[in-house]
Amino acid sequence: MAGEQEPMSAAEWKVMRIVWELQPCAARDVIAAAESQQGWAPSTVKTLLRRLVDKRQLKATRVGNSFLYRPARPVLKTLFRAADTLLDHTVEGTVGPLLMYMAQRGRLSTDELADLRAMFDELARQNEEQDS
Amino acid sequence: MAGEQEPMSAAEWKVMRIVWELQPCAARDVIAAAESQQGWAPSTVKTLLRRLVDKRQLKATRVGNSFLYRPARPVLKTLFRAADTLLDHTVEGTVGPLLMYMAQRGRLSTDELADLRAMFDELARQNEEQDS
């Protein structure tokens, strides 16, 4: 089985975000973005890239003397894993408010809102069925 | 300003969850719960309690020779902070699917579903207004 998902630190997430956006990309691109976004030194970014490859969150394919980096899996898959962790932290009765909060902060598009509304209708329907 | 929210590690969250449930409580209670839930040695729990007090996530008030522990702030406040972090990790277009996922895993009550649906209606309405 190859689905192990080694957890990432805060700094590592920031690098991953950059790679998900630019993928596939060279170290240079990540270094430039990280410099502008976080003010990190090039060495710092190199270290983080290496660690992410070690953790198998990034795939690096050699191209000449350098590498091309790309995420080992889609951003959603990784976000879902992180969401699981957040859900693990909830206690009875907090999931509703939590989702309310996130939906508000989340700046959803009209389409996304429509999808979500449809899903809630469906969930409510299922719930009723169960209840009665 | 007193609202600094020092971030917690995974193990610390687990202890906090216990304290939020049992609050206010003595070390003994937390140690018992953590032993049964995580199999941790009493020393481990003592260390984590101390660190959480240092980080001011827990308030400890002396009672005789021991302490009464209670969370420094409500669970929702802390969850919202964690949600902010998760949202920071999202990239364009992932928030919708992320919320879909969480809503499905979240085992929402009928009441929570109703509240959420109402909020989505409202958000959609606001969105339409803006669009046109």
Next chain:
DNA sequence: ATCGAATGTTTACAACTGTAAACACATGGG
């Protein structure tokens, strides 16, 4: 008054993180 149990305090120690300099190697421009 005394001792064992409970509770908190100190110490431990390896792994992981944040942050980066130093070093080695290749490669393209001159």
Next chain:
DNA sequence: CCCATGTGTTTACAGTTGTAAACATTCGAT
């Protein structure tokens, strides 16, 4: 052909985390 520059590799080092034993202190039972 040689060197500056761009890449990756090695080394660094303090702080945090996971995990816990050892030690000190105190309170309740005898």
